[in-house]
Amino acid sequence: xxxxxxxINLKEPIPLSTNSLGRMTSCLRxxxxxxxxxxxxxxxxITQTRLSIIDLFEGTQPIHNxxxxxxxxxxxxxxxxxxxxxxxxxxxxxxYTLTDTEVILHLYEDEKENCLNKLNGQFAFAIWNSIxxxxxxxxxxxxxxxxxYTIYKNQFYFASEIKAIFINNEISRxxxxxSLNQIFTFWTTLPGxxxxxxxxxxxxxxYIKLKKNLISxxxxxxxxxxxxxxxxxxxxxxxxxxxxxxxxxxxxxxLRADVPVGCYLSGGLxxxxxxxxxxxxxxxxLRTFGIRFEEKDFDEGEYQREMVSNLNVNHSEIxxxxxxxxxxxxxxxxxxxxxxxxxxxxxxxxLSKLVHQNGFxxxxxxxxxxxxxxxxxxxxxxxxxxxxxxxxxxxxxxxxLERLYPYIFKDPKSRxxxxxxxxxGIENPNDPFFSHIVRWQNTSRIKRxxxxxxxxxxxxxxxxxxLKEILPKDxxxxxxxxxxxxxxxxxxxxxxxxxxxxxxVAMAHSLEIRMPxxxxxxxxxxxxxxxxxxxxxxxxxFILKKVYKDIIPQNILERPKHPYxxxxxxxxxxxxLKYVDEYLSEESIKKLNLFNHVMVTKLKQxxxxxxxxxxxxxxxxxxxxxxxxxxxxxxxxxxxxxxxxETFNITFDRRTLIESEATAITTK
Amino acid sequence: MxxxxxxxxxxxxxxLFGKSNLLDFDTDFFxxxxxxSTGILExxxxxxETFNITVKDEEIxPENFSSLTKLNNYINxxxxxxxxxxxxxxx
Numbered sequence: 001x002x003x004x005x006x007x008i009n010l011k012e013p014i015p016l017s018t019n020s021l022g023r024m025t026s027c028l029r030x031x032x033x034x035x036x037x038x039x040x041x042x043x044x045x046i047t048q049t050r051l052s053i054i055d056l057f058e059g060t061q062p063i064h065n066x067x068x069x070x071x072x073x074x075x076x077x078x079x080x081x082x083x084x085x086x087x088x089x090x091x092x093x094x095x096y097t098l099t100d101t102e103v104i105l106h107l108y109e110d111e112k113e114n115c116l117n118k119l120n121g122q123f124a125f126a127i128w129n130s131i132x133x134x135x136x137x138x139x140x141x142x143x144x145x146x147x148x149y150t151i152y153k154n155q156f157y158f159a160s161e162i163k164a165i166f167i168n169n170e171i172s173r174x175x176x177x178x179s180l181n182q183i184f185t186f187w188t189t190l191p192g193x194x195x196x197x198x199x200x201x202x203x204x205x206x207y208i209k210l211k212k213n214l215i216s217x218x219x220x221x222x223x224x225x226x227x228x229x230x231x232x233x234x235x236x237x238x239x240x241x242x243x244x245x246x247x248x249x250x251x252x253x254x255l256r257a258d259v260p261v262g263c264y265l266s267g268g269l270x271x272x273x274x275x276x277x278x279x280x281x282x283x284x285x286l287r288t289f290g291i292r293f294e295e296k297d298f299d300e301g302e303y304q305r306e307m308v309s310n311l312n313v314n315h316s317e318i319x320x321x322x323x324x325x326x327x328x329x330x331x332x333x334x335x336x337x338x339x340x341x342x343x344x345x346x347x348x349x350x351l352s353k354l355v356h357q358n359g360f361x362x363x364x365x366x367x368x369x370x371x372x373x374x375x376x377x378x379x380x381x382x383x384x385x386x387x388x389x390x391x392x393x394x395x396x397x398x399x400x401l402e403r404l405y406p407y408i409f410k411d412p413k414s415r416x417x418x419x420x421x422x423x424x425g426i427e428n429p430n431d432p433f434f435s436h437i438v439r440w441q442n443t444s445r446i447k448r449x450x451x452x453x454x455x456x457x458x459x460x461x462x463x464x465x466x467l468k469e470i471l472p473k474d475x476x477x478x479x480x481x482x483x484x485x486x487x488x489x490x491x492x493x494x495x496x497x498x499x500x501x502x503x504x505v506a507m508a509h510s511l512e513i514r515m516p517x518x519x520x521x522x523x524x525x526x527x528x529x530x531x532x533x534x535x536x537x538x539x540x541x542f543i544l545k546k547v548y549k550d551i552i553p554q555n556i557l558e559r560p561k562h563p564y565x566x567x568x569x570x571x572x573x574x575x576x577l578k579y580v581d582e583y584l585s586e587e588s589i590k591k592l593n594l595f596n597h598v599m600v601t602k603l604k605q606x607x608x609x610x611x612x613x614x615x616x617x618x619x620x621x622x623x624x625x626x627x628x629x630x631x632x633x634x635x636x637x638x639x640x641x642x643x644x645x646e647t648f649n650i651t652f653d654r655r656t657l658i659e660s661e662a663t664a665i666t667t668k
Numbered sequence: 669m670x671x672x673x674x675x676x677x678x679x680x681x682x683x684l685f686g687k688s689n690l691l692d693f694d695t696d697f698f699x700x701x702x703x704x705s706t707g708i709l710e711x712x713x714x715x716x717e718t719f720n721i722t723v724k725d726e727e728i729x730p731e732n733f734s735s736l737t738k739l740n741n742y743i744n745x746x747x748x749x750x751x752x753x754x755x756x757x758x759x
Contacts, residue, residue: 418708420698420730445701448687599685606682614706 002061003028003507004073004147005159006046006126008135010213013042014155015657020168021045022645024157027164029646030335031075031507037061037650039071042657044128044135048073049646051510053257053361054081055098060650063101065109066094069131071652072108074101075160076123076145077514079253084118101125108136113207116220120253120520124160124202130654134211141221141520142368143204143494146503150199156210161504162199162337167640172198175594175631177457180339184446184623185463187341188495191470195338195630204494221520222472223489225482226528239529240546243522247547250519251277254364261514262287262355262363265315266564267303269541270366270375272556273548274516278364279311280551288313289355289363291347294321295567303556310553318354320347326571330579330629335508336500337634339627341443341619343566349505356509367502368517371489372526373541374481374534375561380404382435382484383535385422389429398422403538432471433464435484446620449595449603467491481531568618569607572625583628592631595624672740678714679736683707693736708733715739721746 005024007016018040025036025047032049039046039062048061054077062071078084081100084107089095093106100121107115108127113136122144126137137158139147149158150165157165166173176197179189189195191203202208205221226232234242251274255261263275265288279286288308293299301317308315325346332349333340355363370376381404388397398419425437433440447455475486506513516522526534529543536542545557572580582588584604589597603620607613613621672693680688683702690702697703703711711733712723721743732742 420734421704424698441701442704445704448684448690596685596687599687602681602685606685614704614710616704616707 002048002050002073002075003031003160003164004046004048004075004124004126005164006044006073006128006135006157008044008128008156008158008210009042009154010151010156010210011154013657016040016042016045016655018045019645021047022648023167023640023643024159024164025049025646025648026643027167028160030510031160033510035060035649036646037652038648039064039073039128039652039654041130041654043133044130046071046073046126046128047646047648048075051361051512053077053259053512054100056258058097059099059101061101062650062652063097063099063105064652065105069129070105070109071128071130072101072105072125074104074123074125075147076121076125076140077512078103078119078121078123079256079519080118080120082256112136113138113209113218113220116207122514126158132211134209136207136209137202138207138220139202139204141205142489142498142518142523144498144503144515144518146499147202148194148199149202149208151215152198154213156215161335162194162196163334163634165199166634166638167643169640173635173638174198175627175635177454178461178463180450180454180594180627181447181458181461182463182466183339183341184450185440185444186467186491187443188338188491188500190463190466190491191495196634223486223523224472224474224527225478225486226530227474227477227479228530230528231530232528234529236533236543236546239533240543242525243543244547246519246522246525247273247516248277248281250516250522251364252282254514254516254519255282257362259361260287260359262289262358262360263313264288264351264363264365264513265290265304265307265313266366267300267305267307267556268366268562268564269544269548269552269556269559270369270517272303272307272366272552273369273544274364274366275307275313276311276548276551279313286311286313287358287360288315289351289358289360290315290317291351292317292319293347293566294319295570298565298567300562303559303562306553306555316354316358318347318350320350320566322567322571323575324350325566326575326577326580329572329626330633332505332508333626333629334633335504337504337630338500339623339630340500341446341623341626343568343571343622344564345500345505346571347566348501349508352506352509352511355511361510362512362514363506365513365515366517367497367513367515368493368523369541369544371485371493372517372523373544374485374531375541375544376488377404377561377563378435378439378488379481379484380535380538380540381422381438382480384538385426385434385438386429386480388423389426392423392426400538429480432468432476432483433487435480436487442616443619445616446623449599449620449624451593451596453593454595479531481534482527568622569613572621573604573608579629580625583625583632588628588632592628592636594627594631600624671743672736674718675736675739675743678718679703679711682710682714691736693740695735697734698730699734711739715743719743719747721750 032051034052036049078100081103085103088106123140124145124147148162159165174197179193179195182189209216265275290304292301384400586597
């Protein structure tokens, strides 16, 4: 788990600046504080800063093959590297480290891009061929590890985080208004885009091949679902048994590390199940970590305590006060590099700090279970709305929504009107976005806050059309739950949860998170399981509950689902936060010209005066404030010159053309 | 006319944050995404407090609360009903 970066000449050998590469690497130091290295020749410079987890003493990157013509920098973990290594040795490969990094390199030597199909893990890596002048860059199937790139004046820049690219002052830093539109629709950008105009993200499940100025970007994997013709025909008990075996193995291989591995424990089904499996099967000394909230509505302490007592684990927790959540938002935006519509990443940022302070570099989490086993309310909402759409005038069918959202239906006064809210699109159940249209249309209302210039800039742009273009052909043959799962995983999981609530806030404190539920074997298996096994009636995650039936307490198994959220209005507007007033001031709003200052002032007034804030108003507040913060820290006041170049622990310098500027590289 | 303008001002200020060009008297609050699931309760509270009327649960239906015109008509009916009751009591 690390940070990687590089600059590749596309047209001719231009002297590469080790100073630039050193400063790019320095920006990523939080991702890999243990050591760093660089390979540089006349065409390419690639660097890595390392969080050592496997082969702590000999794994310094870049790593090369036997002939020293292939060089790799790698961020992530390959969990099946032991088995792959054995096969490669049998095939005659010679290893000089015990790392998974070297396994990728030799596998690539043998199989080129097909090597990706054999890797089970989370990764973003770059392999430079110094003979053919070709670079191969790939990202894991689901998007657990980030990789950004841009092309400027015949040079290709890539890095694990955008700030490392921006450290090169010549790269322009501008907000992409289309991306802003997407974030205020889908809660994140669509695959490939970032909030910045000239910076692209390599989508999950894709690789890049780049040889001089020939670039190709290809997909090697995607989420797939079966239809009635090709779904598996197992009994439910067999499906649960098979799922359990896959989860056990996914956990087992994710415990491979030369450092201790802990677990996040929220008190929900997913993380409780993982912690129980680890404790009962693999590690009796398990350490767990959890979040507590000052506000009761958000706190799951009761269930955490129950699990801690049941498993008898050594548990540590952070206490997320509203004030602390509010104070930390700017720092979290610095790490997430995207506007947010909720504050949920902030407590996770606090939690990773606690874990780091306890001397841990790796934790397992329950991320991904809701997506693959069918746990989210939006899935059940889709099933209810599909059921309702068959008799749109029914009064009884929409009342099922009351069971789903008891907290918003708690006031009987709103019942009839809420029906109208959820009725949006009900007449067209075959719409490809039937499952998400209510959520997206509601979120899109925030775009009314955009300034006139921003609204004009994307006029005529339809985010749904762009999304339609990336849907796989088979999508239209899937049932409504599978479609909803695909959208949720392709957009929200890959581009928001795994980054802003995953890698970015964990790596901010040099912590690697590993997600057993997102083992591709489990994803692929569940993609073939008929939807009616996933949600029975309105009983979500039916299969997973069967898996854990004898493993975790009944109370945890049957508890109502508690969405993980963090308080917004009380965190941002009730703690006299100076930065909030500054960023939402008329002067600041006018200066950045992203939003209409009159509307923003009215929103702030309304939220300050009322006792309770609506979901929409809260979302608008975070969206506007985080966009303002992001524009300020990455565009207006980006202090690139203040970052000093990395002092590398290892250097492979094969240049014949030497830059004129002074370098700051030391050689081991 | 003044009453419906006041209603419009409330909706514009609270749900559209001043953007009045998005709202006509007949614009459907739900179809156009002007009021969401929680916003309807804010509107009901405003109507009850401003016009000193009690809104019954069964009256909070799209026929009464989905546009300014419908809301205005509903309030007028309620107020008329109250004044008739008062007259009868006086007689």
